[in-house]
Amino acid sequence: MAAAAATASGALGALQASRARLVAPWCARLGLGLGLPSSATSPRAAPAWAPAARGAVPRRGYSSEVNEQDELRVRYLQEEDRGIVVLGINRAYAKNAISKNLIKMLSKAVDALKSDKKVRTIIVRSEVPGIFCAGADLKERVKMHSSEVGPFVSKVRAVVNEIGGTQRLPRTVGMSLAKELIFSARVLDGQEAKAIGLISHVLEQNKEGDAAYKKALDLAREFLPQGPVAMRVAKLAINQGMEVDLVTGLAIEEACYTQTIPTKDRLEGLLAFKEKRPPRFKGE
Numbered sequence: 001m002a003a004a005a006a007t008a009s010g011a012l013g014a015l016q017a018s019r020a021r022l023v024a025p026w027c028a029r030l031g032l033g034l035g036l037p038s039s040a041t042s043p044r045a046a047p048a049w050a051p052a053a054r055g056a057v058p059r060r061g062y063s064s065e066v067n068e069q070d071e072l073r074v075r076y077l078q079e080e081d082r083g084i085v086v087l088g089i090n091r092a093y094a095k096n097a098i099s100k101n102l103i104k105m106l107s108k109a110v111d112a113l114k115s116d117k118k119v120r121t122i123i124v125r126s127e128v129p130g131i132f133c134a135g136a137d138l139k140e141r142v143k144m145h146s147s148e149v150g151p152f153v154s155k156v157r158a159v160v161n162e163i164g165g166t167q168r169l170p171r172t173v174g175m176s177l178a179k180e181l182i183f184s185a186r187v188l189d190g191q192e193a194k195a196i197g198l199i200s201h202v203l204e205q206n207k208e209g210d211a212a213y214k215k216a217l218d219l220a221r222e223f224l225p226q227g228p229v230a231m232r233v234a235k236l237a238i239n240q241g242m243e244v245d246l247v248t249g250l251a252i253e254e255a256c257y258t259q260t261i262p263t264k265d266r267l268e269g270l271l272a273f274k275e276k277r278p279p280r281f282k283g284e
Helices: 100-114 146-159 165-173 175-184 190-195 211-223 228-241 246-260 264-275
Strands: 002-006 012-016 026-029 072-076 084-089 121-126 201-203
Touching: 072 100, 084 100, 084 211, 100 146, 121 211, 165 175, 190 201, 201 211, 228 246, 228 264
Parallel strands: 084 121
Antiparallel strands: 002 012, 002 201, 012 026, 026 121, 072 084
């Protein structure tokens, strides 16, 4: 079984498998920041780069050791999928556990992508069969001096600040259930995660082992034609609106819409509707 998750913030996730912890692959729209969903991991994550829009990519082998510079692979999709970037985590020997080097590479990659206006959507996936992410690299953590732990954890939070945890999980599944899951460290399968609203899609696994990645890619392709400005402010309105009362949320929504009024994209959308053609948005 494979599962794919989507969140209201504009992020979407991909989960491979039948057993899952509360962390997940994700696909996030770039805009006013990188949004990551609270979702789940899996013991059967996508094993290698899946076929792109045109043609297959050769599968990679796995060894017990991986060069540190190869622990994160950045791939820019082309042709009709131009604007989608795939980040592949590749720490097979450590079950993709989050290390200082990996979080440094993720942070650097995210910073670069956020400043690239041509990038519309990011998919983060595992290149390791059977796992998405085992969590923190405890073998590395035990060697850290106590003064290193705090800054490292803060760095992790900064990079994946939308994933689960004691604050976001209750907002997703409710306080009572969040306490139950956190206190028990319970492992959920895909169907259970979907039933409580933690993920949005559960899929039958395919022969290639990348059903969730392909679902995430399909969702990313749905995002691409939409107006970058509108999507950016919609994400902002949702993310900030969820943290406040309804009246304040509606005020945030109005302020966000106001930002779209003077844009060329808004006029292009109206003209395209009048001319009965697809709009050609430029993010201006």
